[in-house]
Amino acid sequence: MADIYRDAAEFYDIAGRPYWKPRATALANAMAPAAQTNSPIIDIGAGTGLVVEIVGAALADVPILAIEPSAAMRAALASRVQADPALARRVTIAATILEETTLPDRLGGVVACGVLGYLTPEDRHRLWQLLADRLAPGCRAVVDAAPFPATRTVRPIRVGAARFGECRHEIWLGSRPAAVPGRIELTTICRVLRDDRTVRESVSTQEWWAMDMRTILAEATAAGLQCRRAGWDLATLAVSSTDSLNAQLSAATASTKR
Structure with a gap:
């Protein structure tokens, strides 16, 4: 399969760093309960490792499984992790997609940002069910809404820029409605300028x-998850208290039968 991020990986952090800077505290707080479990945090679509860096700094002892199918993205991810020996000891990098990744039975937290747009309704249903089945009690997932609406065209806007020596690197995003209702054609422009x-x-x-917050809320709630906004485009998901209690009772019953 072609690496769709082959060209964009070089520019990813230029947009990603300013995006995550105001959201880092919300992300770290959402993942904090993982410190009370022996279960790893899963970063689905880890990209260049910006989320891994934030979560790793906030939670010093929690293992992280970073799932990233793009070779170009993984090169940057591995470089970032390797630069911090303490982080490197507890971050596992999986060169797979979620469906092909072997996951533990209990998850201390899940981050799925920038990935819901790739998932069909059936894929999303499987993700919500995975969270409902495997999130440890009290632990959370963080997901994000699509950056552009499905019903109108958005001309490309510059979402990041940085200067490297004599050149300026820029990344632009734009969209327009696709033929299938609910989908958009997302255009990424990566540009290097000199003078x-x-x-x-x-x-x-x-x-x-084009996953909006209303759809996330409806689908996650239908799967038995509690959904709370953590910003205009971020939501946290957790197993509802009733479902969590039932899961614990089932586990205790199974243990007794053994």
């Missing part, structure tokens, strides 16, 4: 499911 002249540019387009 305001473009010296290198790549343009890629991919289709996304």
